[in-house]
Amino acid sequence: MSTTDAPRYAPEWLELREGADAAARASGLLDPLHGYLRRGDAGLVIRDLGCGTGSMGRWLAPRLNGPQHWILHDHDPALLELAAVRMPRTAADGSRVTVAVERGDIGRLTAEDLAGTSLLTASALLDVLTRDEVDTLAKACAAAGCPALLALSVVGRVKLTPAEPLDAELAAAFNAHQRGAGMLGPDAVTVACEVFARRGMSVRAHPSPWRLGPDESALTAQWLRGWVGAACEQRPALAQRAEAYLRRRLAACEAGELRAVVHHSDLLALPRPAGGTR
Numbered sequence: 001m002s003t004t005d006a007p008r009y010a011p012e013w014l015e016l017r018e019g020a021d022a023a024a025r026a027s028g029l030l031d032p033l034h035g036y037l038r039r040g041d042a043g044l045v046i047r048d049l050g051c052g053t054g055s056m057g058r059w060l061a062p063r064l065n066g067p068q069h070w071i072l073h074d075h076d077p078a079l080l081e082l083a084a085v086r087m088p089r090t091a092a093d094g095s096r097v098t099v100a101v102e103r104g105d106i107g108r109l110t111a112e113d114l115a116g117t118s119l120l121t122a123s124a125l126l127d128v129l130t131r132d133e134v135d136t137l138a139k140a141c142a143a144a145g146c147p148a149l150l151a152l153s154v155v156g157r158v159k160l161t162p163a164e165p166l167d168a169e170l171a172a173a174f175n176a177h178q179r180g181a182g183m184l185g186p187d188a189v190t191v192a193c194e195v196f197a198r199r200g201m202s203v204r205a206h207p208s209p210w211r212l213g214p215d216e217s218a219l220t221a222q223w224l225r226g227w228v229g230a231a232c233e234q235r236p237a238l239a240q241r242a243e244a245y246l247r248r249r250l251a252a253c254e255a256g257e258l259r260a261v262v263h264h265s266d267l268l269a270l271p272r273p274a275g276g277t278r
Contacts, residue, residue: 011082014053016219017210021123022059025151026206026266030063036147036270038118043067043095047114049106049122050074054083056123056151057099065093071117072101107133111143119147126153126188126267127178134184135195141269142199148269152208154178156186157263158227162252166238166245173231173238180234189265196269208266214256221253223262 037044043066048056051072061068068091074080080101087099107129114120120141126134141148156175160167178185184192189205196203212220228246232239252258 009052009076009079011053011079013222014055014079016222018053018055018058020210020212020216020219021055021152024208024210024264025059026208027063029149029204029206029266029268032204032270033119033147033149033268037064038145039066040116040118042069044118045069045071045116046119046121047071047073047117048083049109049120050125051083052079052123054086056121057083057087060121060149061088061097062090062092064091065095066091067095068097070097070099072099073104073106074101075103075106077103107136109137109140111140114140114144114146117144117146119149121149121151123151124153124264126150126192127185128183129188130182131184131191131195134188134192135199138192138196138199138201138269141196142201142271145271147271148196148201149266150192150269151266152264153188153192153267154186155189155263155265159261159263160249161259162257164245164248166241169235169238170228170231170242170245173235174227177230177234189267192267192269196267200272201269202272203267203269205265205267208264210260210262210264212260212262217253217256217258220258220260221250223260224249224253 044064046068048070051074054072057070070087072080072083080103084099084101087097089097091097158171175186193203193205224246228242232242249258
């Protein structure tokens with residue numbers, strides 16, 4: 001994904017979703033990760049790809065012990081600046097957290113780029129990459145012996161309560177839209193598991209669904225608009241029915257009567273040590 005082709009995300013949307021992201025993240029993947037984290041002289045070096053406003057760093061840095069140096073990658077200089085300012089400055093045990101930023105193409109990282117990196121992280125990134133870009137990422141991680149924690153990739157399943165007949169059609173159209181321009185969309189986690197494993201890494205995936213109720217109505221409403229809009233862009237014939245559908249759904253959301261489960265998955269890829277497994 002080149003700097004010019006990468007999608008741009010409004011800080012307001014990223015901030016709106018941060019609470020749901022934090023609640024959804026698969027914290028159970030941290031235990032198997034700990035044993036693989038390599039600490040250099042300066043502690044952990046963590047690269048956050050497509051960092052956005054830095055929500056991964058704000059969630060993860062306070063859950064890891066020891067000094068940390070975070071290198072934030074994004075194509076958007078405004079997001080990089082915001083993320084750097086808002087990063088935590090202390091780890092779980094009070095150790096120092098430092099931050100650097102890098103702007104550029106995250107789709108062409110090499111093992112040399114990851115030299116000295118203890119962990120590569122990303123959130124909501126896999127589904128906007130192509131198969132070749134994921135393979136390039138897996139190849140670099142495997143060659144560098146660098147673990148990867150790749151969170152909150154969409155998997156193409158949504159459950160709305162109460163249900164409506166149009167739900168399934170909109171979901172199918174949205175999923176097709178997400179596969180546009182060669183992006184993996186809802187196939188990202190399946191493909192990434194396959195690709196990282198083929199590169200010799202040990203892979204595990206864990207569900208990380210958004211569970212949205214009355215307390216998350218602002219996020220639900222914004223997500224609904226984007227979900228229906230993308231579906232109609234993919235299938236314009238849905239537009240007339242979708243307009244009435246969206247009005248009903250937004251009214252139910254405002255009344256606190258709508259619940260949504262938007263399924264995602266977190267993926268942890270760990271290097272296999274030479275001479276065996278652990």
